Amino acid sequence: MFSKDKIRSSARLLLISLSVLLCACEDEVTLDTGSAEPILNIDAWINNKAETQIINLTLTQDYFDNDNLPPVASGAKVQITDQDGKVFEFIEDSTSRTGAYRWEPVNGQVLGVVGNSYILEVSYKGNVYTASSTMKRVPPVDSMTLSFEEGSGMIDDMYRAEFWGSDFAGKGDTYWIRAYKNGRLLNKPSEITTAYDAGTSSGSGFDGVTFITPVRLGANANDLDDDDRPKSPLVNGDSIYVEIHSINLSAFQYLAEVVTQADRQGGISELFTSSPLANVSTNIKNKSAGSAAVVGFFNVAAVSGRGKKFYF
Numbered sequence: 001m002f003s004k005d006k007i008r009s010s011a012r013l014l015l016i017s018l019s020v021l022l023c024a025c026e027d028e029v030t031l032d033t034g035s036a037e038p039i040l041n042i043d044a045w046i047n048n049k050a051e052t053q054i055i056n057l058t059l060t061q062d063y064f065d066n067d068n069l070p071p072v073a074s075g076a077k078v079q080i081t082d083q084d085g086k087v088f089e090f091i092e093d094s095t096s097r098t099g100a101y102r103w104e105p106v107n108g109q110v111l112g113v114v115g116n117s118y119i120l121e122v123s124y125k126g127n128v129y130t131a132s133s134t135m136k137r138v139p140p141v142d143s144m145t146l147s148f149e150e151g152s153g154m155i156d157d158m159y160r161a162e163f164w165g166s167d168f169a170g171k172g173d174t175y176w177i178r179a180y181k182n183g184r185l186l187n188k189p190s191e192i193t194t195a196y197d198a199g200t201s202s203g204s205g206f207d208g209v210t211f212i213t214p215v216r217l218g219a220n221a222n223d224l225d226d227d228d229r230p231k232s233p234l235v236n237g238d239s240i241y242v243e244i245h246s247i248n249l250s251a252f253q254y255l256a257e258v259v260t261q262a263d264r265q266g267g268i269s270e271l272f273t274s275s276p277l278a279n280v281s282t283n284i285k286n287k288s289a290g291s292a293a294v295v296g297f298f299n300v301a302a303v304s305g306r307g308k309k310f311y312f
Contacts, residue, residue: 179203
């Protein structure tokens with residue numbers, strides 16, 4: 001028979017031995033993820049602001065290639081045609097590193113009228129890609145105010161911008177809230193804010209009323225300090241410009257997929273617990289005989305906006 005002391009001692013030795021063994025097994029593993037055939041990516045988010053409109057054409061690249069910008073898709077013919085047959089031609093910017101094709105307004109001209117429908121056509125390397133979009137209505141941004149939340153524990157006081165506006169009566173309006181802090185677009189996946197009517201989803205039941213709080217606060221940066229604690233989105237003197245973009249339902253669903261794919265917080269464990277990464281859906285189709293795939297999205301939006309500089 002073994003004494004209790006000997007049993008405890010043996011257990012301790014076993015745990016120490018296992019720890020050493022596990023540490024010794026931490027070898028570096030290099031995975032060969034292979035390489036996929038590049039696919040045309042069409043980034044066509046157009047609006048009715050009296051400014052240069054840009055459609056970016058690039059080619060997809062390997063998922064782990066973080067050292068290079070996506071290759072530019074040069075030599076394409078790009079145009080948008082409205083329901084009355086008016087053509088808006090986009091000219092390639094040969095100096096652009098993002099594959100920009102530009103349409104320049106003349107004398108305050110805008111591309112888009114609420115209620116009108118538009119067809120995108122991109123001809124590239126023997127394939128013709130098309131998509132359609134209807135410009136939806138957009139409510140005004142009525143005002144902007146300062147929101148304050150007192151800190152507690154390890155969390156500092158929080159100052160946030162809050163915009164005010166109301167959804168139109170009638171179900172089915174969808175919006176993308178886009179914000180600029182000190183002139184910089186807030187475009188991280190965690191900063192993408194969309195609204196279905198006045199709420200965040202089709203089942204929220206908020207229609208024809210003031211946008212709910214999570215939407216109104218969607219105009220703020222989502223940053224962490226060096227200790228991974230939330231930083232106050234605003235400091236004294238910051239300026240915020242917020243826009244409401246009207247989007248089609250398919251665009252609303254597309255952005256939801258983008259957030260799901262890109263804003264993953266689980267680290268390496270997500271490889272085993274989450275659905276695999278895949279290309280998000282697209283409303284762009286290849287109408288030629290060729291089978292070349294395409295990704296990206298086309299939406300024509302009406303825009304309202306308002307800005308404010310905050311002092312507190």
